[in-house]
Each structure stands twice: as C-alpha cells, then as structure tokens.
Amino acid sequence: MSEKKAIVLLSGGLDSAVTLAYAIKQGFCCYALSFDYGQRHKIELKRAKKIATTLGAQVHKVVAVDLRSFGGSALTADIPVPAAREQIGEQEQIPATYVPARNTVFLSLALAWAEVVHAEAIFIGANSVDYSGYPDCRPEYLEAYEKLAGLATKAGTSEQWQLKIAAPLLRMTKADIVKLGKELELDFSLTSSCYNPQQDGTPCRNCEACLLRAKGFAEANEIDTTIP
C-alpha cells in the first residue's frame, strides 16, 4: 500500500469521480470524503459510496454538516432549481444553485482529516472552464486556499508537512474531463451530476449540471451510460 496519502472530495458527480480515478492512478492512497449537507440531490451520496468502493479508495467517509441551516441556495433551501440558462459558460451572474461557501466548508473539513492522517494533498474536482460561475471554483481561490492551509495547521509551524490543493480538472473543458474519465476506465454510469434527480436517480436533463454534462459527452463523442 502506498504511503502517499490524499484526501479526495467525492460528491458522486462526474468531475469528482474522474478526480478520484486520477489520484489513484497517480499512486495516492485515497481517503474519499463526502458530505451530507442537506442537499436535495442526496442520491449522490449513494453513488459516491459505490464509486469509492469500485475505484479502490482506501476508505470513504460521509460527514454530516448542516449547510441547510443557513439556506441561501436552491440546492439546500426551498428555492426551485432553475432550468439551465441559455448561455452556458458565459454567465455574468452567480446562479441560484450556488451554495454559500460550500467549497470552503468542504475543503476545511478535508483539511481537518488531512492533518490527522498526514495527507500530502487534497484533491478537488473544481473546474473553471465549463462550470457554473461559482466563485469558489476559480484558480485564484484555490491558490489562496493552499496558502491558508499551510498557515492553518501544524504544517504552518513545521517544515515536515506540506499540503497541496490539487485540482487536476481546473483548466479542462467538460469534454476533456469525459475523455480523461474514459482513459482512466471510469464507469460513467456510477456517477450522478443532476441537481434535481427523480427518486430513483434519473436525471432531470434540464438543470445546468445535466446540460453541462450532456455538452461534455457530445463534444467528446462519448456515450453517457448513465442516461438510459
């Protein structure tokens, strides 16, 4: 077993599954981390568990954190999930599906675990190309987080532990992500991207996440095995 450890944020969606496959391929012993944060698309937690097992994560943890108590998002509060906007990738506005400070909260919990197990890296499937305009997916945000992580932890007071925030998909298009997933032999049917799925996990095909995913598969000339 490799001694190189990484925490991998695993939502159960396409991007985080590709990220986990990538980290494993890089030789990391992976500690997959998912969150039960009051999201309406809770099906993704089941998918995350299955992905972690199938891909060979060392361990998979689901941590409860009640983001619903703050509200403010269509994903956690009683605000409808909007249909995808017309100009995907060209929006000026932050959409209603943005969960306030979500990546910051998730990275912070990953940081706590990273410090306990002495992980070298936290992998996050953030993407700044075919994404939804969330501020906490931008390169400058992730750089600031890496700096903070050094100061926040024992790493900041010793030279013996350095932590990297790794976002291998950051500058990829959704099509590139699909291609990378294919190359890493990821079974796409394990993943769930939809913000507003039916009870059985069937995607709505109407939300932003569904449309971005469809666009990625189309451009990569791949078939999305999730959709029957």
Added chain:
Amino acid sequence: MSEKKAIVLLSGGLDSAVTLAYAIKQGFCCYALSFDYGQRHKIELKRAKKIATTLGAQVHKVVAVDLRSFGGSALTADIPVPAAREQIGEQEQIPATYVPARNTVFLSLALAWAEVVHAEAIFIGANSVDYSGYPDCRPEYLEAYEKLAGLATKAGTSEQWQLKIAAPLLRMTKADIVKLGKELELDFSLTSSCYNPQQDGTPCRNCEACLLRAKGFAEANEIDTTIP
C-alpha cells in the same frame, strides 16, 4: 435595529463572550454562531445560548458538524485532556487539545452564513498572546483567511460586499481581555473556559484553559465569578 450585521463565533468561553459584547458595543446586529462538533465540554453550548440571550444577540444558531469523525484531538477523541504545561505562553509544541483545522472549519461555516445574511464582518475571539500555541490563532492566519473569504464568495465577484475578519482580542493578554470584559459589563459567571468540566459545569482548574483563565483574572485583579 442596526443594519450593520456581523457573525460572531461564540463558544461559550471567556474570549468569545467578550468578543460578542464588544461587537454589540460597536453597533453590530450580531448573529451568534456555535458548533456542536463532538466536543467533550458540551456544557459550553448551554453557556453560549445564555450568553447570546443575555448580551442581546439578534439570533443564536448552533450548527452540528462532526469533527469527532476525524479524531486527532483530546477535545474530540478518546485522548486524555492534559494538565497545563509548565510554561504557559512559551510552548514550542502544539498541545493535544488542538482540534485539527477547527478555526478554519468554524470560519468557513461563519462565511456561509455571512454570505446569506450579507454580514460585514465575522468576529472571532482568537488570541495570539496568552494562548495555547494553536496555529489557527495567529495574525497571519487570520489575514490569509480574510483574503480567502473575498475570493470564496460572491464578494469576490462584486464590489458591493466586503467581508472583514475581526479579531479584536488578537493582541491582548488574558488580563486585558478580562479588563475589557469588565468594562463591557460582561457577567463572567456566564462563561465556561474549562476543557474538561464536571457534569454540572464546574471547571477542573487543572487544564490549560483553566490555568490561562486564572492567570488572566489574577493579573487583572478581578474576581472570576464562575469559580465558587
């Protein structure tokens, strides 16, 4: 009611209570935030509630976040709380009571709330003088966090909302904090600092937090009304 809003991290201890009193005095409409994070000294949550009500916070929220699932600290795992070390304030080592990434997790959840209610500031009772050597209480850490907060949120994409991380006690001695609390007419008996209290809240008087508190009151020539 003031329109200037602040999130105030409120543990129920002396420092955070003084911080809340200070923020209220500064004219902020205060949203007090406490965490049920699996801490062994859960009595502090009862104290926090009482402090928030007594001091006049606009609202008090207790958010559950399971830091216990990561372990790694005497405050959340089955590791004994150590007696205070001899050289308080001069330690080289990070103590066993350090909870990995705790302030980062707490600030991140405060950030989520701040974004939802459009708060101007997050107040934290961090202190870098008479403290326990925790890396996430240092000025450079808090500066890095403020920078991150701007990038993490809608603030980072607009000029209309700026968020400040306010740590008014940062450079005070514990004696200064006691004096400030006195000046702000804080009822010290409401607060609980002990890491290892008895069931009824009686402090152990042996842990680091108890000793730092006692030292502060002694140096400020004030009586700690918590201790019978």
